[in-house]
Amino acid sequence: MAYGRAMPRVSGMRIEVLYFAVLRERIHLGSETIEIALDADVSAARVEIAVRHPEIAPLLPMVRAAVNRTMADENQLLSEGDELALIPPVAGGSGAVGDLTLTNLGGVP
DSSP states (O other), X not given: OOTTSOOOOOXXXXXXXXXXXXXXXXXXXXXXXXXXXXXXXXXXXXXXXXXHOTTTGGGGGGOEEEETTEEEXXXXXXXXXXXXXXXXXXXXXOSOOOOOOOOOOTTOO
């Protein structure tokens, strides 16, 4: 083995994982680069993420995935350098609809 030369990586590929909302809060990370198998799909990436971060593993089945900013199915294959965003369901508001006040902006009725 010659020192100073990088060995070629043949075991996997690297992808960037983006964590949002509760996922980010639980693991204290907004993103990270992980290595996965060359033939990995979104589902396989979730398994790797669950192993790395068991504190969010129970949430992962409820999380939507986007690959390179496009919503993705579980069987979508991933490629070297892809961006995998994990987006939890979002809820907001009280559920009650109160008084709605419309504001006239710029003279438009």
